[in-house]
Amino acid sequence: MVRAASLCLVLAACGDSPPMLDFGPPDAGDLGGADAGSPDQGAPDAGPDMPDLGAPDAGLFPALPEAHPGLPDHRSAVNGRFATRESCQVCHVSDGVALTDQAGRDVSMSTLWRASMMSFSGRDPYFLAALSHEIAVQPEAETLIASTCTRCHAPAGHETLRPSGAHLDLEALTGSVETEALLGREGVTCTVCHQIDPENLGTDESFSGGWRIGGARTIYGPFEDPVGRDMQLTSGYTPVFGPHMRDSAQCATCHTLFTRALDEAGAPTGPTFPEQVPYLEWRNSSYQNERGAGPLAASCQTCHVPQVDEDGMPIEAPLSVRPAGLASRTPIGRHVFVGANAYMLELIADQWSWVGTPVAPEEIRDRAELTRTNLRSAAELRAAPRRDRNAMVVEVKVANLTGHKLPTAYPSRRVWVRLEVLDAEGEVLWASGRTDARGALVDGMGRRLDAPGADLRDEVLPHLDLITREDQVQVYEARMGDAAGRPTRVLLEATQYLKDDRILPAGWVADGPEAEWTAPVGVAEDADFVAGGDALTYRFPWPDGAARVRVALLYQSVPPGAVEGLRDRPTPLTAAFVAFTEERPATPEILAEVDVEL
Numbered sequence: 001m002v003r004a005a006s007l008c009l010v011l012a013a014c015g016d017s018p019p020m021l022d023f024g025p026p027d028a029g030d031l032g033g034a035d036a037g038s039p040d041q042g043a044p045d046a047g048p049d050m051p052d053l054g055a056p057d058a059g060l061f062p063a064l065p066e067a068h069p070g071l072p073d074h075r076s077a078v079n080g081r082f083a084t085r086e087s088c089q090v091c092h093v094s095d096g097v098a099l100t101d102q103a104g105r106d107v108s109m110s111t112l113w114r115a116s117m118m119s120f121s122g123r124d125p126y127f128l129a130a131l132s133h134e135i136a137v138q139p140e141a142e143t144l145i146a147s148t149c150t151r152c153h154a155p156a157g158h159e160t161l162r163p164s165g166a167h168l169d170l171e172a173l174t175g176s177v178e179t180e181a182l183l184g185r186e187g188v189t190c191t192v193c194h195q196i197d198p199e200n201l202g203t204d205e206s207f208s209g210g211w212r213i214g215g216a217r218t219i220y221g222p223f224e225d226p227v228g229r230d231m232q233l234t235s236g237y238t239p240v241f242g243p244h245m246r247d248s249a250q251c252a253t254c255h256t257l258f259t260r261a262l263d264e265a266g267a268p269t270g271p272t273f274p275e276q277v278p279y280l281e282w283r284n285s286s287y288q289n290e291r292g293a294g295p296l297a298a299s300c301q302t303c304h305v306p307q308v309d310e311d312g313m314p315i316e317a318p319l320s321v322r323p324a325g326l327a328s329r330t331p332i333g334r335h336v337f338v339g340a341n342a343y344m345l346e347l348i349a350d351q352w353s354w355v356g357t358p359v360a361p362e363e364i365r366d367r368a369e370l371t372r373t374n375l376r377s378a379a380e381l382r383a384a385p386r387r388d389r390n391a392m393v394v395e396v397k398v399a400n401l402t403g404h405k406l407p408t409a410y411p412s413r414r415v416w417v418r419l420e421v422l423d424a425e426g427e428v429l430w431a432s433g434r435t436d437a438r439g440a441l442v443d444g445m446g447r448r449l450d451a452p453g454a455d456l457r458d459e460v461l462p463h464l465d466l467i468t469r470e471d472q473v474q475v476y477e478a479r480m481g482d483a484a485g486r487p488t489r490v491l492l493e494a495t496q497y498l499k500d501d502r503i504l505p506a507g508w509v510a511d512g513p514e515a516e517w518t519a520p521v522g523v524a525e526d527a528d529f530v531a532g533g534d535a536l537t538y539r540f541p542w543p544d545g546a547a548r549v550r551v552a553l554l555y556q557s558v559p560p561g562a563v564e565g566l567r568d569r570p571t572p573l574t575a576a577f578v579a580f581t582e583e584r585p586a587t588p589e590i591l592a593e594v595d596v597e598l
Contacts (some may be wrong), residue, residue, distance in 0.1 A: 009051050036343040048381035080548055081195070081215060082156040083112040087235050088190045097369040098318040098326070101309040107317070109335045110190060114359050115367040116337035120348055121187035122154035122173065123355050126558055129566055130491075131170055131576035136569035138492050140266030144545035145492075146170050150184060152254035155192045157184020159213060174573075185356070191237070193250070194219045198242060201250035202290070206281075211253040222246050223319070223329050230322040230519055246333075248290075251300040255409065261483065262492045270483055270495040276411065278404040280514035285531075286507030287403030295347050296506065298403055303374075304338060340378075340407065341557045346585050354576065372589060376557060378402050379503075381592035383419075383551040389541060392430075394419060394538040398503060398592075405502035405518070406476065407555060412562035414477035414490070415503070415591065416441070417536065418552045419467075421543050429543035432474045433554065439586040440560045443471035450475075450561055456568050457487045458561040464503040465526045467538045486562040489565030497521045506532035548597045554588035 039282055078087060092099060093105035101107050113119055121127065131149050135142045147167035150158040157168040160180040172181050183189075197212040198220070219231070220242025228239045242249055257275040260268040274280075282288055282300070289297040301307075308331070309315050316330035345368035349361040357364075382400040385392060396417060397584040407413040418433030437444050441449040441461075449471060453457040460479045481498035482488045500521040508520065508531040522528070528535040563581050566574040 003155075015079070020159075029097050035094065039347055043469065047256040079183070081213065081217065082160060082183050082189075082191045083235065084183060084186050085190055086116065090234060090390075091322045091578075093321055095321050098321045099332070100317055101315050102175070103309065103311065104312055105309065107309065107315055107332060107334055113190070113335040113337065115345075115363045116335070117339060117341050117344065118188040118337045118419075119186070119359070120344075120355070120357065121152075122150075122152070122157070122185045123187070123357065124344065124578045125347065125351065125573075125580055126344060127153055128170075128174065129574045132571040133566050133569050134490065134492055134575040135170065136264050136571050136574075137490055138262050141262050141492075142313050143167060143577055146173075146268065148209070152188075154187065155185030155209075155254075156189055157181055159192075160184075177435070188254070191219070194242075195243070196220070198244035198250075198254065200245065200250065201244055206249065206253050207256040208258050220245055222333075223318075227323065227326060230568065234322070244300060246290075246301050246388055248282060251304075255279055255300075259447065259491055259494065261495050273480075273494050273496070274517045275491060275494070277408045277410040277514070277517050281404040281408060281505055281508070281518045284508050284512040284514050284518055285403055285505035287505060288507075291513075294507075296403075300403075301333060301498075305333035305335055307333050309334070318512050336367070336370060338367075338374040338417055340371065340375055340409075340413070340555070342368040342375065342589060343557050343584075343586055346370060347580055350584055351580055352452070353484050354580075355597060375589055375591055379415075379553050379591045380554050381551060381596045383549060383596055385549045385596055385598060390542055391539055392421065392542045392549075393534065394549055394551070397533060397535045397539065398553060399533040400503040400505055402505060404505055404512065406505075407502055407557075409477040410557075411497075412477055412559065413557050414517040414559055415553060415555045415557070416473055416475040418473075418554055419538055420548060420550045421546045421549050423543075423545040424547040424596055429541060429546055430470060432470055432538065433469075433552075434468050435554075435588060436586060437587075439556055439588060441583060447471075449473065450559070452561060453566050456564055457489075458564065460498050463499065463522045463526060463529075465528070465536055467536065468540055476534075477504055491561060501529065501534075503534055504529075504531045508532075546598055548595060550593070550595045553591040555591050556586050556588050558586050560586065 008064045017400045038047055038525070089110045092109050094100045094108045094111065099106065099108040110507055117124065131146070135143050138145065146169045147158065148167045150173060154168055154173055157173065160183055161168055167203055168180055168184050172178065173184050180233070180472065195213045195218060197214060200212060202212065217237045219237045222243060222245045224241045226241060227238035231237055231239050256277050256279045258485050259273045259275045261270040263269040286296040287298050290300060301541065307314060315332040315334065316328045318326040319329050319332070345364050349364040349368070352361045366456055379401055382397040383394055385394040396419065397520040398417065407415050412481060416433050420428050421430040423429055431444065434442050434444070436446065442448060450458050450461060461473065461475050464474045467474065478500040479498050480488050481493035481496045482493040483495045485498070487498055488494055498521070501523050504520065509515070523529040558581070563578055566578060
């Protein structure tokens with residue numbers, strides 16, 4: 001099977017390996033030059049509800065005082081193919097009628113998008129730290145790494161330069177005030193997603209950033225017969241009906257990422273590695289809708305760009321304030337892009353001036369809370385305690401309610417079960433899955449279970465079906481390994497998964513589509529690790545005074561081990577991120593919780 005390779009790595013073929021996607025410059029007639037297309041649009045108004053927070057404080061990024069991500073770059077920027085969200089906000093704004101739900105809430109696209117991780121993808125502190133770390137590990141491949149990472153994290157900036165053969169490097173992304181840098185720091189923005197051509201979507205070629213954007217300034221939308229004259233006059237873009245905007249394959253272009261490790265010279269080597277493949281997990285599930293639609297069928301957009309308001313009602317409203325008197329459209333997707341990274345949103349709000357965003361910290365924290373609401377819909381948990389002579393036995397069942405693995409995407413993420421036995425006063429008598437103040441897993445004595453060794457490679461905890469001691473914990477995670485079989489946090493080194501017991505989606509089958517890329521690793525001896533869930537048993541001596549059992553399913557997007565993995569090649573960006581995580585440790589999020597009296 002042919003797979004493309006990207007995200008902080010790799011784009012080449014060698015030996016019998018699958019051919020890699022070539023991001024070389026296209027013919028001039030293919031995409032058009034960076035100057036093709038539109039009239040000078042000036043600097044449109046940012047919209048009535050965008051707060052003017054002034055210039056961020058450069059002092060919060062002292063390592064690079066002259067080229068830091070906190071530049072006041074929230075002014076508008078345009079070139080021949082892309083524009084920042086201000087150009088769209090001129091018309092696609094809530095005015096009490098247009099893009100307003102039945103309760104009077106603003107559901108305009110750029111207003112909802114601006115506090116999402118899609119908006120922050122080009123200035124995400126973890127991404128910037130990881131990118132600088134990958135370059136520090138393999139400096140010979142700096143151009144390759146930066147150009148492939150920015151294709152999905154800063155796509156408008158990347159694509160602005162690509163036709164000329166140039167690329168958006170890390171220094172420019174974090175410090176330049178040129179148009180391509182301003183566009184890049186806007187992240188995954190309106191004029192990127194809505195210009196993606198549908199021709200190759202869902203194919204191997206489209207993955208790992210293989211999206212295509214032409215030079216015709218065509219804006220695809222999900223509604224037929226768009227009214228286009230005002231958009232053409234105002235922005236130079238032409239709206240066109242594009243049903244693919246509601247297809248999962250649209251999202252898959254960047255959220256299906258294959259990589260290959262690099263050798264000492266910076267050349268790709270080793271097998272193609274599925275760094276993250278939530279789209280392929282979804283394809284092999286009961287949630288897919290590409291080969292018929294069952295009762296669970298749902299696209300990525302169904303959950304992440306919901307077509308209902310906060311009360312669960314379909315949104316019906318005009319899409320624009322211009323021209324006046326537009327008819328209402330329905331359903332309209334709320335561009336909240338809720339995912340699983342409430343922690344990073346909180347950290348970005350903490351470090352607002354370093355990140356350099358004009359979005360108010362309070363708005364970002366509101367999005368973090370909405371993300372937590374989304375997380376609490378991801379799983380179901382059941383617990384059945386009983387007494388067996390002098391032992392307590394607890395049967396725990398975990399159900400995955402998402403359309404992909406739980407957790408999915410970037411392999412730093414982990415989910416685990418915490419089981420506690422409490423007395424009548426609420427004191428913990430026995431527990432598996434405890435954490436310390438930094439979010440690290442510890443036993444009953446506070447000794448760390450996932451501590452890194454001298455080389456900062458933390459232990460890979462085994463998949464468990466039976467837990468009998470407090471120093472055992474069931475962690476659902478994907479742990480990367482290098483060619484020597486050692487655990488690694490460095491994408492440039494990853495050739496395999498040493499463990500992947502993330503909970504499969506309902507309907508996954510071993511001979512189904514994409515099974516070779518989505519199969520679990522390390523669960524062969526666990527007969528009740530099945531599609532849609534897992535069951536595990538706890539058995540230990542009955543604690544004196546036990547009154548109830550409390551079980552929680554916990555989640556971290558950036559566990560301590562992922563942060564510690566950045567320390568071996570210190571850079572200003574890794575140092576900043578480590579400092580940020582010390583100010584806000586990655587305490588776990590609760591996905592589900594049950595409390596059973598004995």
